[in-house]
Amino acid sequence: MRGIITPKLDVFLMQVNTAIADAKQQGIPFSAEAVRTGLNNLSALLDNKPDIELVRNDELVLTDRKIPVRIYHPAPTEKLPVLLHFHGGGHMCGSVELYDPISRQLAQHTNCIVICVDYRLAPEHPYPAGIDDCQYLLTHYKTLLNGLNYNDKLYIAGDSAGGAICTTLVMNNVENKAVKIDKQVLIYPSVDYTMTSASIDENGQGYLLEKDKVTWYFQQYFQVENLHDDLVKKASPLFGEFSNKMPETFIITGGCDPLRDEGLxxxxxLKAAGVTVEEHHFPDLPHAYMLLQSLVEEECERSYQLIGQFLR
Incomplete structure (x- = not known):
């Protein structure tokens, strides 16, 4: 069933949809540069940037690459849990810099040390390069915390493609005794790369995230034309093995999101596997609403409060 959007976004979506229609009429193809610029332009709507007592840039150094991170410690004198934050952007866009206000809000509302990571992006670095970077952070994050107060509680959080990363890491490490993820937070997660859920068609036009763009994102990510390719289904967390060893999970979904049904x-x-799950559904919000904070301020604040309650 197609969602009914909040009136708060009517003007914004009218402008976005006009721009999309103009680009299609002119035959302008998708490009990595254009979609990255488009997402980065949303930074103007992320105007709530709380002060965090300690913020620093760092990196994980491997033999063949460096993985940049930004660390946020809201109370440096306290031993706090660690929250690994994986940003969204279709595995092609997004960055620590764009998501800086969101990382700050997470640190403030959860009272956790937040580590946000600039994992590698497609098409320059297709699947599984970004997953490999995030896995490396998962197993080596403590090396970034020398001299900082922290405890052994570990949480992970991600929106959209970041949710795909969280769920992939959980499945890949469920039997890994060296990794213990205590809780995961998924915000309108992408968990089915085959795009087979009904909401993909119901909400796939007019609500910011368009079906044809999602298809193109995934084609770049997996370097395939056909999303029914075995690799694509195998990489989709929705079709993986579920276990009661998976961490307690909080999921936020939006009624006007093409990815709504796969999140549900x-x-x-998870519930069928015996995992403890909490959920919150915003019936009138689209995908990526957390990047539209100045337009849906109350809804974003409510989301951060709920995440904070779940992790505290």
């Missing part, structure tokens, strides 16, 4: 399906599979 993932939630139901």
């Amino acid at each position: 399906a993932y939630l139901n599979k």
Whole structure:
């Protein structure tokens, strides 16, 4: 069932949809540069940037590359849990810099040390390069915390593609005794790269995230034309093995999101496996609403409060 959007976004979506229609009429193809610029332009709507007592840039150094991170410690004199933050952007866009206000809000509302990571992006670095970077952070994050107060509680959080990363890391490490993820937070997560849920068609036009763009994102990420390719289904967390060893999970979904149904399906599979799950559904919000904070300020604040309650 197609969602009914909040009136708060009517003007914004009218402008976005006019721009999309103009680009299609002119035959302008998708490009990595254009979609990155488009997402980065949303930074103007992320105007709430709380002061965090300690913020520093760092990096994980490997033999063949460096993985940049930004660390946020809201109370440096306290031993706090660690929250690894994986940003969204279709595995092609997004950055620590764009998501800086969101990382700050997470640190403030959860009272956790937040580590946000600039994992590698497609098409320059297709699947599984970004997953490999995030896995390396998961197993080596403590090396970034020398001299900082922290405890052994570990949480992960991600929106959209960041949710895909969280769920992939959980499945890949469920039997890894060296990794213990205590809780995960998923915000309108992407968990089915085959794009087979009904909401993809119901909400796939007019609500910021368009079906044809999602298809193109995933084609770049996996370097395939056909999303029914075995690799694509195998990489989709929704079709992986579920276990009661998975961490307690909080999922936020939006009624006007093309990815709504896959998030709900993932939630139901967790419950069926015996995992403790909390959920919150915003019936009138689209995908990526957390990047539209100045337009849906109350809804974003409510989201941060709920995440804070879940992790505290």
